[in-house]
Amino acid sequence: MTQYKMDNLDKSILHALMDNARVPYAELAKKFEVSAGTIHVRVEKMKQANIITGTKVSINEKNLGYDVCCFIGINLKNAKDYPDTIKRLEALEEVVEAYYTTGNYSIFIKVVTRSIDHLQDVLINKIQAIDVIQSTETLISLQNPINRDVTP
Incomplete structure (x- = not known):
């Protein structure tokens, strides 16, 4: 399997999702000046490459x-x-x-x-x-x- 090549948009999407995994794709699309479909495709590709492996709630122990x-x-x-x-x-x-x-x-x-x-x-x-x-x-x-x- 070839390694997924991340670009600046991918990195920006990851940073945004790491800050708030529940942010709507439409909001990310507006922020990064691309379509919501582009955000969806990029996230799916990062999931398939096992860069994004899930989402979780952070708790205060x-x-x-x-x-x-x-x-x-x-x-x-x-x-x-x-x-x-x-x-x-x-x-x-x-x-x-x-x-x-x-x-x-x-x-x-x-x-x-x-x-x-x-x-x-x-x-x-x-x-x-x-x-x-x-x-x-x-x-x-x-x-x-x-x-x-x-x-x-």
């Missing part, structure tokens, strides 16, 4: 009562345990991101909990209870001063 965000580096006893471990971590609602990494850890995860007590429960009774995990290291996030999507 703290306003939902999730006050603790942390990152946990996980070392596995054996690399072959990776697929099963990922399945088990995926089943934990507190695990919101997972990465297979190089360096000090086999897996690096982002965990969001309501409190330090909740985090302790997740660590001891859920994550460290996975028998193929050799060790973990937890880094608690104090702040998230930069949180953005990649710039097209």
